[in-house]
Amino acid sequence: MIKKPFVTKEKLQEIIKDYPTPFHIYDEKGIVENARRVKQAFSWNKGYREYFAVKATPNPYIMKLLMDEGCGFDCSSYTELMLSDKVGAKGQDIMFSSNATPDADFRLAYKLGAVINLDDLTHIEVLDKLTGIPETISCRYNPGGEFKTSEKGNVMDTPKDAKYGFTHDQLIEGYRLLKQKGAKRFGMHAFLASNTLTNDYYPVLAGILFRTAVEIKEKTGVSLDFINLSGGVGIAYRPDQTPNDIMAIGEGVRKQFEEILVPAGLGNVSIFTELGRFMLAPYGHLAATAIREKHIYKEYIGLDACAANLMRPAMYGAYHHITVAGKEDMSCDHMYDITGGLCENNDKFAIDRMLPKIDIGDIIVIHDTGAHGFSMGYNYNGKLRSAEILLKADGSYQLIRRAETPEDYFATFDFSKEYNFKK
């Protein structure tokens, strides 16, 4: 698949006059269309809902777009709960899937009426003491072992090494205990593999969870109200990868539903998802400018963006496709390392990447940064977080977060009082 930016060089030049690079830019049209496809893929299920994983792109304007498409929010922390509240999410519009959860976070989730998705058996007592057990409650399941796709038997991930969730036996005990403590509506959640690039992930996961739901019903008398397949549906970061087909994924889950849940009298179970990457990643770019070049043992292009704006290449060695704006049709006959300016040799957006000849001042578009991009940003080396811009469906653009300034960086110090350097 040829990867093309969703924004032209001319548009970027226009935006840069108002807001200099680097910035993350999001494609409203792409986000909305994709959200509708996801909803449609699961429309066979009466109670279906996507709870957008806020950590992927915690921006209220983006969240509002998704809320208008019917999404709720999956939060993992105190501030993400606050953010969802500010955007206008109410009560069970919020899923709270957290781990090693502080008391204050449990309290706020309870106060907002969010669905609390417990990460551990011991959290039942903790929550009971803090706030009491809410009527609606969910448990996160970790089946252990290795997680394999059905067809090829590929190992997708190893849940036994993951810190999350209840074991099988704890799960059964957990629902018994929660029922005893007065819970009325029950959910189950699991997240077993990340950034999967196969239409099998959700259906295989659904099969495991649906069979477990039947077992829970038999052993505890608890009929689950919802099953949350969480996140993990990936995207094609590389041009040679085949993107997931969300319609096929929805259909695969439906088959499992009809084979396993319906005959067991659990045909009213609602299916929830907590997609982050799939909802947003392809609909964001990091736009940067080539500001320096080096010709040493290799050819380098230095950008005004760095790993503090997009950590995935440095952290995971992740591939992000790169386009030189306006040079889409030129042949890729130059090999470059594309770097940021951190004092860290892993601050490279691309290594040995074949690209058109890059000139200083060229606008560099780094693809698929709409999820887990800006949000993983940090301030190492005193670098500042960039602006975020929304490219609207009508071609206009809106600043949806300003760039940080040095004042933001210094905001947590109080030079006047504590240090008194300027006597």
Ligand SMILES: *Cc1c(COP(=O)(O)O)cnc(C)c1O
């Ligand atoms: C990170 C996360 C998600 C979203 O994952 P994606 O890979 O972005 O789809 C969903 N649920 C939970 C609990 C998560 O931690």
